[in-house]
Amino acid sequence: MDEVGYDISMEPGYIISHVVAEDKPFSEVVTSPSTIMTGTYAYFLAGQGKDLWANFPGGGIADISNPIFNPGDRTDRKHHWVNRSAAHAGILTTPAFQILTNGRRAKANKAYETFLCKKFTVPDGAQADPSDSNPDLTKRTYCTYCHKSLEPMAAFFNRWPTTGVNNFIYDNGKDVNDTGRFNGSQGSGAIAFGKILAESDTFDDCSIRRAFEFVNGRKLSTVELENKVPAWVDSFKTSSKNLRTVIKAMVLSPEFLTPKGVE
Numbered sequence: 441m442d443e444v445g446y447d448i449s450m451e452p453g454y455i456i457s458h459v460v461a462e463d464k465p466f467s468e469v470v471t472s473p474s475t476i477m478t479g480t481y482a483y484f485l486a487g488q489g490k491d492l493w494a495n496f497p498g499g500g501i502a503d504i505s506n507p508i509f510n511p512g513d514r515t516d517r518k519h520h521w522v523n524r525s526a527a528h529a530g531i532l533t534t535p536a537f538q539i540l541t542n543g544r545r546a547k548a549n550k551a552y553e554t555f556l557c558k559k560f561t562v563p564d565g566a567q568a569d570p571s572d573s574n575p576d577l578t579k580r581t582y583c584t585y586c587h588k589s590l591e592p593m594a595a596f597f598n599r600w601p602t603t604g605v606n607n608f609i610y611d612n613g614k615d616v617n618d619t620g621r622f623n624g625s626q627g628s629g630a631i632a633f634g635k636i637l638a639e640s641d642t643f644d645d646c647s648i649r650r651a652f653e654f655v656n657g658r659k660l661s662t663v664e665l666e667n668k669v670p671a672w673v674d675s676f677k678t679s680s681k682n683l684r685t686v687i688k689a690m691v692l693s694p695e696f697l698t699p700k701g702v703e
Contacts, residue, residue, distance in 0.1 A: 479516020
């Protein structure tokens with residue numbers, strides 16, 4: 441079970457590493473219906489983990505005939521691509537992402553911060569009114585500034601419970617309205633939100649920033665932001681969001697290859 445717990449926590453990282461290593465468009469980290477599972481995790485899901493399996497969108501996994509489930513091998517630590525269902529959206533619908541956040545607004549905000557590299561802030565012009573203490577937050581003036589932006593974004597996760605230890609459970613009811621709106625686009629479910637995120641120019645810029653931080657272990661400097669990032673973003677876009685191409689350029693740059701302290 442320690443290995444299963446580790447695999448659940450590492451699933452987002454597995455998806456990212458394989459998308460990059462296999463030259464897939466990096467947008468798949470928030471849009472792909474598939475995920476990466478070890479044989480150990482798959483063996484658990486097909487046996488003891490059937491309750492967790494049932495909580496997946498659609499009530500199960502589309503790739504049910506995959507041999508890693510039946511008969512399966514609990515000692516198999518290899519990574520396997522597994523098709524979940526069309527309702528899935530890369531990292532956004534992994535149990536790790538769902539458990540990490542507490543509520544639909546938190547899920548939307550976490551995705552916003554992670555994949556767009558922005559903090560969700562109070563819009564310009566919002567002023568707190570000390571006399572406005574209406575317990576109905578939908579009518580409290582100051583609260584509406586943020587929620588006008590946040591609620592439509594949170595709606596993409598309406599099929600996920602708002603709180604509690606079981607906040608990875610997916611609601612498959614037909615009457616659930618998970619139509620959300622973000623960045624001028626509208627769609628239903630986490631898969632729509634992932635697609636809108638991935639089509640944003642800010643996603644491209646943020647992906648480059650995250651890659652740089654991973655490779656160099658630090659934030660970009662002002663000089664690098666001005667002189668390096670634009671070219672890397674252009675390369676990212678022209679290569680169908682192939683992040684490995686950009687990472688290669690980063691590690692082959694003179695600044696990276698020159699030992700620190702050597703002129």
